[in-house]
Each structure stands twice: as C-alpha cells, then as structure tokens.
Amino acid sequence: MNIDELEKLFKDILQNAQRAVSEASQNELNDLRTKFLGRKGEIAQSMKLLGKLSQEDRPKAGKIANQTKAKIESFFRAMKPEQKLLHTKNDYTLPGRKNISGGSHPIRLVMREIIDIFYGMGFSVASGPEIETEYYNFDALNTPADHPARDIQDTFYLPKDGYLLRTQTSPVQIRVMESQKPPLRVIVPGKCYRKDAIDPTHYYTFSQCEGLYVDKDVNLADLMGVLTAFAKKILGENVKVRFRPHYFPFTEPSLEYDFSCPVCNGKGCRICKGTGWIEISGAGMVDPKVFENVGYDTDKYQGFAWGMGIERIAMVKYGIDDIRLLYENDLAFLEQFPHPFGCF
Numbered sequence: 001m002n003i004d005e006l007e008k009l010f011k012d013i014l015q016n017a018q019r020a021v022s023e024a025s026q027n028e029l030n031d032l033r034t035k036f037l038g039r040k041g042e043i044a045q046s047m048k049l050l051g052k053l054s055q056e057d058r059p060k061a062g063k064i065a066n067q068t069k070a071k072i073e074s075f076f077r078a079m080k081p082e083q084k085l086l087h088t089k090n091d092y093t094l095p096g097r098k099n100i101s102g103g104s105h106p107i108r109l110v111m112r113e114i115i116d117i118f119y120g121m122g123f124s125v126a127s128g129p130e131i132e133t134e135y136y137n138f139d140a141l142n143t144p145a146d147h148p149a150r151d152i153q154d155t156f157y158l159p160k161d162g163y164l165l166r167t168q169t170s171p172v173q174i175r176v177m178e179s180q181k182p183p184l185r186v187i188v189p190g191k192c193y194r195k196d197a198i199d200p201t202h203y204y205t206f207s208q209c210e211g212l213y214v215d216k217d218v219n220l221a222d223l224m225g226v227l228t229a230f231a232k233k234i235l236g237e238n239v240k241v242r243f244r245p246h247y248f249p250f251t252e253p254s255l256e257y258d259f260s261c262p263v264c265n266g267k268g269c270r271i272c273k274g275t276g277w278i279e280i281s282g283a284g285m286v287d288p289k290v291f292e293n294v295g296y297d298t299d300k301y302q303g304f305a306w307g308m309g310i311e312r313i314a315m316v317k318y319g320i321d322d323i324r325l326l327y328e329n330d331l332a333f334l335e336q337f338p339h340p341f342g343c344f
C-alpha cells in the first residue's frame with residue numbers, strides 16, 4: 001500500500017458517499033452516516049491502513065483522510081428539508097386521505113326540524129330531568145295510583161323511593177307551569193324510558209316532543225290547527241291527518257293523532273302495518289285538575305298539550321322499518337344520513 005493507492009481509495013469513498021447521500025431517502029440517511037462515518041465505517045476502516053504507509057507519507061495521508069471525512073459530513077449537512085422530502089419513500093402525489101367526519105343521527109335531524117317548526121309558531125324549548133319523581137311523572141299529571149302505566153312492569157323505578165326514569169316528557173309540563181305564569185307556549189324534546197319489550201316498533205329508550213299551549217280562549221280547534229300545520233311542515237302538503245278519541249289522565253277530551261303513511265301514500269305498507277296511517281302523538285285539552293296542581297286559574301285559562309313520538313316520525317320520514325336501527329349505531333346505517341355542517 002502506498003500513498004497514491006490510499007489517495008485513490010479516499011477519492012472513491014468520497015464519490016460513493018456523495019452519490020449515496022444525494023439519492024438517499026430520509027429513512028436511509030442514518031444508515032449511510034453509519035456506513036461512511038461510523039466507528040466501523042469506511043473512513044475509520046481506511047484510516048487503519050495509514051499504519052501501512054511509510055513514516056513520511058503518513059501526515060499527508062492523514063490530512064487526506066480528515067478532508068474526506070469533513071467533506072462527507074458536509075454532504076449530510078447540505079441535505080435541505082425539501083431535498084429530504086423528495087428523497088423519502090412517501091409518494092406525495094397520492095390523493096389525500098378521506099377525512100371522516102361525524103354526521104347527525106336521524107333522531108337528531110328530526111328533532112332539530114321539529115324545534116324549527118314550532119319556533120316558527122312562537123313556541124320556546126324547555127327541558128327537564130330524565131330521572132324524575134313519581135309526583136311529576138304521575139301524580140301531578142292526574143294519574144291515579146292504580147293506573148296501569150305506573151305498573152312496575154312498565155316503569156323503570158329507581159332504588160331511591162319515589163324516583164323513576166321518566167316514562168314521558170309530560171312531567172316537564174308541570175315543571176314549566178310551576179315556574180312560569182300563563183300565557184305560555186313550550187315544547188320539550190327529550191328522552192323517555194319504558195320497560196317495553198323490544199320489537200320493530202318498540203324500544204326501552206325513545207324520544208318524545210311534548211308541547212304545551214296555555215292562554216285564554218284556547219280550544220280544540222287550536223290544537224287541531226297547530227298539529228295539522230305541523231304535519232304539513234314536517235312531511236309535506238300532501239300528508240293527511242286524522243284525530244281519534246282516546247284517553248289520557250291529564251287531558252279532557254283526549255285524542256290521538258295519526259299521519260297518513262308517507263311511505264305508501266296511505267295505501268298500506270310494512271311501515272304502517274297495512275293500515276295507511278301512522279300513530280304519531282297523544283294530545284288533548286289540559287285537564288283542569290292539572291292546572292289546579294300548579295295553581296293556575298282554571299276559570300281564566302285553558303290549554304292544549306301533546307306528546308309526539310320522534311322515532312315514529314323519523315321512521316316514516318326516512319323509510320326506516322325497524323326502530324332498533326336507530327339505537328344500534330351501525331355505521332353503515334348511520335352514514336346514509338346527511339352530514340350537515342354545524343351539528344348540535
């Protein structure tokens with residue numbers, strides 16, 4: 001080994017290093033640094049050869065070795081960030097990954113629409129607790145102690161005496177009337193709980209939207225007018241509405257109202273169970289006994305109220321034939337619904 005051969009060796013290492021660094025991807029740079037400059041790297045190995053040279057050639061060879069090392073170090077430093085990116089193995093020309101954003105649940109969509117419609121008619125939104133007392137859920141609503149709805153088989157009673165999961169949004173009527181003087185117009189969207197056996201139209205959790213209108217000179221025609229206007233807003237002008245006599249402890253007279261089935265246009269289908277009609281809501285004129293319970297003057301004020309089923313409306317609006325779909329959170333189902341901006 002003579003000085004010329006060693007000089008040639010360092011020159012080759014330098015050239016190899018320059019090419020390798022300029023072509024390397026970000027991930028490969030560290031390995032290259034080790035390969036050329038590491039403790040057992042090519043420079044270090046070649047320096048060992050210095051010992052094989054004559055005494056007088058050694059300083060010169062040492063200088064060449066140090067210069068080569070410094071140059072290689074400068075190659076690594078010279079890698080600009082964008083150059084580093086260019087050399088990574090990532091392909092920056094690929095299309096971006098799809099941003100998965102959450103949407104609104106169909107119950108939420110319908111709820112929001114219902115709120116909008118009643119806002120337009122001058123109603124405001126009230127809310128109340130889902131853990132209720134027997135007083136608000138039953139007694140104040142004129143529900144007798146032996147009424148079947150109170151049955152342990154229908155109501156989720158809580159371990160604490162007198163407490164339950166509300167079976168309806170109606171108790172909020174009482175809470176609102178206790179804290180506000182008439183006249184009033186409120187709606188109460190919210191969740192309710194009943195020990196119903198689960199089937200395509202029943203679930204133990206469901207949603208209602210309660211409504212309460214109290215003023216002087218209020219009558220059944222007002223109730224029918226408001227609910228008919230609502231039906232046309234939510235399902236379109238062609239929907240038909242029918243009212244049937246019914247019984248609720250807190251209204252007199254009481255009725256139930258149905259929409260013509262928008263899925264089959266009243267002809268009869270799976271969703272309306274062949275009847276052409278969908279039961280949407282209970283309703284009625286507020287029983288004066290309820291007004292007495294909150295201290296309203298029954299000579300001066302009358303009112304009407306209703307409690308509509310949100311799931312039912314969502315089901316006919318979107319053609320959903322099984323209520324369980326609304327609670328199972330299957331993404332394939334949920335992704336079919338609009339993803340509006342600004343969910344609440």
Ligand code: DAH
Nearest residue numbers: 168251282283284305306307
């Ligand atoms: N709370 C009743 C239910 O869950 C529905 C209802 C009927 C609400 C008549 C009312 C009403 O406010 O006036 O079945």
